[in-house]
Amino acid sequence: MGAYLKLDHIDKTFTRGSASTNVLKEVTLDIEKGEYVSIIGHSGCGKSTLLNIVAGLTGASAGGVILDGREVNSPGPDRAVVFQNHSLLPWLTVYENVRLAVDKVFSGTRSKAERHSWTLHNLDLVQMGHAKDKRPSEISGGMKQRVGIARALAMEPKVLLLDEPFGALDALTRAHLQDSVMQIHAALGNTILMITHDVDEAVLLSDRIVMMTNGPSARIGEVLEVKLARPRKRLDLVTNATYLKAREAVLKFLHERHRFVEAA
Numbered sequence: 001m002g003a004y005l006k007l008d009h010i011d012k013t014f015t016r017g018s019a020s021t022n023v024l025k026e027v028t029l030d031i032e033k034g035e036y037v038s039i040i041g042h043s044g045c046g047k048s049t050l051l052n053i054v055a056g057l058t059g060a061s062a063g064g065v066i067l068d069g070r071e072v073n074s075p076g077p078d079r080a081v082v083f084q085n086h087s088l089l090p091w092l093t094v095y096e097n098v099r100l101a102v103d104k105v106f107s108g109t110r111s112k113a114e115r116h117s118w119t120l121h122n123l124d125l126v127q128m129g130h131a132k133d134k135r136p137s138e139i140s141g142g143m144k145q146r147v148g149i150a151r152a153l154a155m156e157p158k159v160l161l162l163d164e165p166f167g168a169l170d171a172l173t174r175a176h177l178q179d180s181v182m183q184i185h186a187a188l189g190n191t192i193l194m195i196t197h198d199v200d201e202a203v204l205l206s207d208r209i210v211m212m213t214n215g216p217s218a219r220i221g222e223v224l225e226v227k228l229a230r231p232r233k234r235l236d237l238v239t240n241a242t243y244l245k246a247r248e249a250v251l252k253f254l255h256e257r258h259r260f261v262e263a264a
C-alpha cells in the first residue's frame with residue numbers, strides 16, 4: 001500500500017514557442033491520510049503550479065499524482081481547492097454558493113432535504129450560518145474565505161488544497177481563520193495540502209513543512225516534521241522551544257536559498 005496522496009516524480013515544463021522553462025523537477029512526496037502538509041518556498045518557485053497539478057487543473061510534463069490508489073489527472077470533487085482570492089459567485093447568496101457545490105456532488109445520492117441541512121451544517125462549521133442570505137459583496141474578505149472553506153468542506157473531498165487561503169487577510173482575521181481551520185482539521189481529520197509564504201503559519205498548522213528550492217527546476221529541498229502536540233495554542237507556542245526551533249529551521253532554509261540565488 002502506498003501513501004494516501006502520492007506526488008510521484010512530478011516534472012513540469014512550460015513551453016511557449018521555442019522557449020521552455022522547467023519549473024518543477026522530480027517532485028516526490030507521500031502524504032498520509034489526515035496529515036496537514038504545507039509547502040513553503042520563495043515567490044515563483046512553482047508552489048501554485050504543483051498545487052494545480054494535484055488539483056488536476058494543470059497537467060504534469062512527467063510523473064503524476066495518485067490519490068487513494070488511483071491516478072488523478074483532471075479536476076474532481078475528491079480534491080477541493082480554496083484560493084487566496086475567494087472565488088464565490090457574486091450573484092448567489094452565501095447559502096447558494098455552498099449549495100451549488102453540494103448539489104453538484106450529491107444530487108444523485110442525497111435528498112433535497114439532506115442537501116439543505118448539509119449546506120447549513122457546513123456554513124455553521126465555519127461560523128457563517130448567520131450570514132447565509134447575504135451576497136459576497138455584503139461580507140468581509142475573511143468571511144468570504146470562510147464561505148470558500150465551507151464550500152470546499154461540503155464536497156467531502158479526500159484532500160483539501162489550500163493555495164494561500166489567508167494571504168490577503170489582515171493579521172487578526174488571519175489568526176481567527178487559522179484557528180478555525182485547526183479546529184476543523186482536529187474534528188474531521190481532513191488531509192490538507194496548503195501553500196503558504198508565512199513561516200509562523202506553516203509551523204502552527206502543519207504536521208510537516210515541505211521547503212522548495214528556488215526555481216527554475218525547483219525541487220523539494222527539505223521536509224521538516226513539526227513535532228508539536230495538538231491542539232496547538234498560538235499563545236503557548238510563543239515560548240515553546242520546539243516551535244521556535246522549527247521556525248528557525250524554516251527561516252534558515254529560506255534565507256540560505258535566497259542568498260544562493262543572489263550570489264548566482
Ligand SMILES: Nc1ncnc2c1ncn2[C@@H]1O[C@H](COP(=O)(O)OP(=O)(O)OP(=O)(O)O)[C@@H](O)[C@H]1O
Pocket residue numbers: 014015023041042043044045046047048049050215
Ligand atoms: N501557464 C504558464 N505558462 C508559462 N509559465 C508559467 C505558467 N504558470 C506559471 N508559470 C511560471 O512558473 C513559475 C512558477 O509559478 P508559480 O505560480 O507556480 O510559483 P509560486 O511559487 O506559486 O509563486 P508565488 O509564491 O509568487 O505565488 C513562474 O516562473 C511562472 O512564471
